[in-house]
Amino acid sequence: MNYEKFFNEQLLALKDDGNYREFSELERLRGRFPSAKCYNGPSEVTIWCSNDYLGMGQHPSVLQAMHETLDSTGAGAGGTRNISGTTHAHSILEAELADLHGKENALLFTSGYVSNWAALSTLAAKIPDCVVLTDQLNHASMIEGIRHSRATKIIWKHNDLDDLETKLASLPSSVPKLIAFESVYSMDGDIAPIAEICDLADKYNAMTYLDEVHAVGLYGPRGGGIAEREGLMNRLTVIEGTLGKAFGVMGGYIAASAALCDFVRSFASGFIFTTALPPAVAAGATAAIQHLKASALERSEHQVRVKQVRDALDTIGLPHISNPSHIIPVVVGNPVKCKYISDVLLKEYGIYIQPINYPTVPKGTERLRITPSPLHTADDVERLVSALEDLWMQCDLMRTSVAAQ
Numbered sequence: 310m311n312y313e314k315f316f317n318e319q320l321l322a323l324k325d326d327g328n329y330r331e332f333s334e335l336e337r338l339r340g341r342f343p344s345a346k347c348y349n350g351p352s353e354v355t356i357w358c359s360n361d362y363l364g365m366g367q368h369p370s371v372l373q374a375m376h377e378t379l380d381s382t383g384a385g386a387g388g389t390r391n392i393s394g395t396t397h398a399h400s401i402l403e404a405e406l407a408d409l410h411g412k413e414n415a416l417l418f419t420s421g422y423v424s425n426w427a428a429l430s431t432l433a434a435k436i437p438d439c440v441v442l443t444d445q446l447n448h449a450s451m452i453e454g455i456r457h458s459r460a461t462k463i464i465w466k467h468n469d470l471d472d473l474e475t476k477l478a479s480l481p482s483s484v485p486k487l488i489a490f491e492s493v494y495s496m497d498g499d500i501a502p503i504a505e506i507c508d509l510a511d512k513y514n515a516m517t518y519l520d521e522v523h524a525v526g527l528y529g530p531r532g533g534g535i536a537e538r539e540g541l542m543n544r545l546t547v548i549e550g551t552l553g554k555a556f557g558v559m560g561g562y563i564a565a566s567a568a569l570c571d572f573v574r575s576f577a578s579g580f581i582f583t584t585a586l587p588p589a590v591a592a593g594a595t596a597a598i599q600h601l602k603a604s605a606l607e608r609s610e611h612q613v614r615v616k617q618v619r620d621a622l623d624t625i626g627l628p629h630i631s632n633p634s635h636i637i638p639v640v641v642g643n644p645v646k647c648k649y650i651s652d653v654l655l656k657e658y659g660i661y662i663q664p665i666n667y668p669t670v671p672k673g674t675e676r677l678r679i680t681p682s683p684l685h686t687a688d689d690v691e692r693l694v695s696a697l698e699d700l701w702m703q704c705d706l707m708r709t710s711v712a713a714q
Contacts, residue, residue, distance in 0.1 A: 327644030327675075328666045333655065342367045342684050347661070354661045355689055357679050362527055362635065363607040364684040365557030365597045374596035375558075379589040386585035390417075390574075394585035402591045403562070405598045406550070409525075409533050410564035411542045416574055417562050417591070419583050421522045421551030422450040424561030427579025428549065429454030429489060429518065432569075435576055436460075436485045442476055442515070444468070444490040444501070451489055451520060467494075470505050477513040486515035487546075492535035493523040496670050496678065498636030503536055507544040516546040526555025527608060527635060532601040552590075556597040560586050610683035611635060614690070618681045621694040626708035627701060629679075637679040638665075639697070641706065647675040650700045658696040 323329040334348040335356070342364045343356040365371055378398055388394035399417055406415035418424035429451055433439045439460045443451065445467040455462050466472040473488070480486060488510055490501050503519065510517045521534035529537030534550065536542045547569065552560035563573065574580060601607065615635045622629050622639065630638040641647040644666045651664040662677045670676060677697075681690075701708065 326667075327646075327648050328668075333661055333663075335661070337366070339367060339372075343682055343689070345661070347655070350655050350661075351659045354655060354659045355685075355692070357660060357662045357681070357685075357693060358677075359680060359682065360523075360554040361557050362555045362680060362682060363557070363601070363611055364682050365526070365555065365601070365607075367684075368557065368597065368600065370596045370600050371557060371593045375589040375593040378592035382588045384589070385587050388585065389581065389583060390585045391581055396585070396588045396591070398588040398591040398595070399585060402595045402598075405595050406562050406564055409531065409598060409602065410537070410548045410550075411533070412548065412564040413567040414570040415562050415564040416570045416580065417560060417586060418580060419560060419586060421549070421553060421561035423579050423583065424549055424551075424563055425450035425520060426454040426457065427577040428547065428563045428573050429487075430457040430579070431573050431577040432516075432518075432547075433458035433460035433487060435572070436487075439485045439487055440480055442473065442486060442488045446494055446497075447489060447491060448495070448520060448522075451491075455489065468499065468501055470502060470509065473506065474509055474513075477509060477515065480513075482514065486510075486513060487518055488515050489518040489520075491520040491523070493521075493634045493636070495523050495636065496665065496676075497630050497638060498632035498634040500535060500633055503539060503541050503545075507541060510546075511544075517544070518547045518549065519545050520549045522549070522551040522554060522561075523634070523636070525550040526597070526601050527611065530605070531603075532598070532608070552594040552597075556594055556601070558590050558594045558597060560590060560594060607683050611681070614681040614683055614685055617687070617690050618679060618693070621690055622697075623709075625694060625698045625701075627694075627697055628707065628709050630676075635680065637681070639677040639679060641675050641677065641704075642673055643706075644672075644675045646704045646706065647677065650697075650704065651677065653700055654696055658692070660693055660696055 336346040338344050347354045386394040403415045433441050441455050441460050442463045445464050463476050465476050524534035526532040528535050547563050547565045549563045552558045628640050647664040654660040665678050666675045
């Protein structure tokens with residue numbers, strides 16, 4: 310076999326289909342988010358697709374905590390959590406996370422992907438005869454964790470309570486069950502019916518595993534996520550989150566009972582054999598969490614900016630998926646045109662929005678995933694919408710009926 314030929318043929322097929330991913334080489338500018346320097350495009354761009362939803366990666370308290378910890382402890386943790394890598398900064402952060410979610414304990418991982426993969430694979434593999442009921446649109450990290458566990462997996466239709474109950478009812482009452490789902494789904498921005506899922510879990514004696522990565526920091530009076538906003542944290546077995554989105558740093562975690570966290574800590578290979586987060590990163594995350602527990606300003610301004618973008622898109626009739634969250638998916642519906650619009654936005658308008666194509670989303674639903682932040686200005690919004698309107702006309706794309714009114 311000619312391996313290089315095979316690799317190049319597969320890459321060419323991706324390019325022909327409009328699904329080849331290209332990276333914009335960015336350098337975030339301290340104190341100027343959402344502006345960034347672009348090394349392979351315009352000299353400066355405005356980022357409209359960042360998961361640093363609140364700009365906490367630039368917040369003075371976060372930077373100060375990281376600088377102080379770096380200066381006092383050095384760069385790395387020095388090992389895995391089991392072998393010299395558990396520092397005081399890690400312990401403080403885990404206590405903050407447990408408090409944030411009203412749980413007995415929390416456990417840190419190097420990313421949200423790893424926390425899902427490690428926790429789900431460990432729970433499903435180690436609980437005898439466990440059956441995992443997983444939402445149809447769960448994240449790849451959840452899918453991989455469940456697959457790795459080799460436990461019986463049942464997929465239920467996205468946010469469909471009737472389908473979930475039918476599948477729960479089909480299982481023997483004695484079988485251990487774990488319902489895995491997300492609060493805010495990252496591509497469509499819809500929100501799960503958490504209370505009703507908890508009702509079904511109680512009825513059928515199932516555990517619940519809620520991924521809140523696109524909600525922590527953004528919802529609830531202290532930023533605990535959708536479950537906190539709806540007063541449901543105490544009803545969930547496991548709450549999983551990330552430190553790399555609204556908290557502005559990196560890392561992932563689970564929050565649960567002391568016994569469950571200790572169980573995962575003791576058996577999860579993805580925890581045991583991975584170098585711990587640098588203490589400075591842990592300290593930065595702690596500062597972000599503490600700030601957002603006390604301050605609602607960022608969340609309030611964030612929601613104002615989200616509404617401004619939605620209203621502006623409605624005014625010109627650009628189709629975006631209606632949802633109750635902060636994620637604004639503008640549907641293009643064609644992979645080549647989606648990438649073209651993204652490329653032109655970057656090169657000619659200095660606006661960076663990464664195209665979202667297959668396999669991240671189904672074919673025919675290609676989109677620009679816009680994530681406003683409280684640090685975007687009204688002028689930023691006007692420039693974005695004006696550019697999109699120009700390109701929509703250029704690409705001869707459909708509009709909603711609003712534009713004709």
